[in-house]
Amino acid sequence: MEADVLVVGAGILGLATAYHVLSRDPEANVLVVDRMGDVGQGATAKSAAGFRAGLFTSSTNRLLSDTSVDFYLHIQREEGYDLGMELVGYLILRTKEQFEEIADVAHALEKRGTLKIYRKAELKKMLEMNYEFDGDEEAEILGVKNVDYGLFGVKCGYIDADKLAYYYRDRIKEMGGNFQFNTKVERIIVEPEIKLGIPREPRAWQKVRFAGVETNKGTLKAEKLVIAAGGWTHLLLDPLGIDCISKPKKRQIFTFRPRTEAQKALLNTKGFNDEGILPFTFLPTGHYIRADRRDGTFWFGFSDEIRPFSPDEEPEENYYYDNIYPIMVKYFPQLEGARVDNMWAGLYMLNSVDHNPVVFRRSNMVVATGASGSGILKGDAIGRIAAALLYGETYADLYGGEKIPTNKLEVVGRSLETESFVF
Template sequence: MYDAVIVGAGILGLATAYHIKELRPNDRILVIDKLKGPGQGNTAKSAAMFRTFFSSRTNLLLAKTSIEFYEYVEKKLGYDLGMRWTGYLFLITEEEYKRNKPVLQTMKNMGLEYKIYDADYLAKTLNINVKVSQDEEAQMMGLVDIDYGLFIPRAGCIDVDSLVKFYEQELRKKNVEIKCGVEAKELIVEPKEPLELPGEPYPWQEASVTGVRTNIGDIKAKKVILATGAWTPLLLDKIGIDCHIKAKKRQIFSIKADKESLKKLLYTKGFNPENCMPFLILPKPKIWIKPALEEKAIWIGLADEFPREFKVEDDPQPEMNFYEYGLYPVIIKYLPQFKDARPYSSWAGLYAINTIDEQPIIFETHGVLVVSGASGSGIMKADAIGRIAAALYAGMEYAELSGGERIKTTTFSIEKRETEPERFVL
């Protein structure tokens, strides 16, 4: 009998297991995952970017303390997590700048750093074509001129595989069992006092989740923890619990920076200590462009909304048409360096989007604890999310985040949710 079985060895499941062992070193914890190894699901598909720049107190706390923990892991525990402080550079319009000025001022007062570059500087340093509005095709596509660059230095990327490895190694040291190739088919619900009635529990019986039914048999535990990301609603719908999570496909296209113009872009100096281009975000649609230094490549993606379907799928595929007609025609208007660029690699994963406010979902009901719905920010918030889930598991009212700040364990629940809406939206 396990104290807890954690379903899902993605980044949230691993972080949760890690922090449970910090709080309850003697508890018997099992982590199961349907894939061949930890972190091979949507965790592995991530763009793996992070920023510590949010207006929402709750968003900021999760990201900031998690990033600080990863820095601690690198500096004090000696793990190389491949953190690179590339910065984020939002390419924005006059209108966007004006609209966000009040919230940016508030954020400055909170101690968050940013810098504004003018269009000329962007054109000069990154060879961005900031004026697209005269171009007939660009007009037809509704593209807008870039007036400013909003640069955020406390931001960058991390190597997800290394982060997964760190957690995995630490969990093995702490005697946490990780069983891969084990798929949770459904949650086991049992009455507290079983009477062997067909189809029990009935409404007059007290009942709760007591385990998971898997391809290798039933696994019982005092607590079942779902860190199942985009798959969560499949398990919870079956027992009538809404987790407010829906799955949406996200795609990444990787372009080799072998052409001289792309190489020049990738290794643009002056923005960050890595001497590379910052993570760029175009104005509209908000295509992002990431320096992927290890592969000498540039990654491209876009979190498209309407009419991109909500759909849980096991093996989501990137769509070449999406690159060719959705991304490429926009990118070359702003960054002619990409002319004729074609992906040498591409993949797709699923965001587990919490449709209430796109902040994580961490709650417990009927014996099951849910930690999911990070809505695409799972990597950058995993440590804090894991701490909160672990504290909730341990029955604590507050979780202590990296650096010592405390947060109520119900902050990201459904019934007592106290998230602060994000007002920095570009």
């Protein structure tokens, strides 16, 4: 049977798109295919699942994150479906110079009530860490910088990415959508819009449409296609000569269960949130530390630039000891001796042009990708844009009523503010 809409990829972007397609067109026959055995098993499952509403320097990213987080909060609070959201806040620690670069945005966000700016003196009373490294040769070699400011994002915290994926999966099923798992898409089928029955169609001068996909389980035909294959999207588009200006980079998370009283005290840092836990904290070096309240662990990560674009997803324990531990211990000496208890790796689909997501349409196919390390927290808005674009609309309605042009995230003629808060 031919699907009306075939979605490749059951990660957050594919799921949100399928959900919004069905919300607007309940009669549509929607099929979501994924090579894994269930939804959200790609980057979605591997993420740190932090969310930050409006805590971006690009106004587009602010809009996408604001409205998506509001939608998730609505699900949790009004629909009563537990998404495991905890508003523990984001704490972005900055040097004086780093703060000055984004001071205008920070002050504007503070006026809106989205952000609280802490000066060093206030931070020192709340957070036990090293703030000054002047004259510390080792710190200089490691690129460890002073902490002068803390930007505290209020409507920020973590969500349970699995629960979010299951929410969309269950709603999609309730609305009559179908899933086909363990199905790997090998290629997208290209056909002429008008078949002439001549050899070697489509010829270069013929208009084309995308008629479906070839998979390891046979051909799947479709009226419309959505490609939301995360860090593998370019592998399906490159053979067609379609550029999604995004490439995959491995990102890793290492967890550690606090052993000493000082480590436990750091995990249970009071004063920032009602939960009495360390907020999701970003160091001036870009390293982050996340305290997971549910399982009582720290999560450490770092998004370095010089690292190959590759779909490799193997975690490397050495990466932690070489690149994370020495820096973390400089800032938080109480973490001395922190060994890796668990680790995993996944892919950021990085759009290095401006670090905003990438959503565009070619013929009857829409591509949703380039979430650049923040696809969970913008997923719902991206899904709304992709669904509206699939139906030929010029504006998408985001949650809460704001509208966004559906060509805003298009590759060609793109003109978006560059995002500085990429972690």
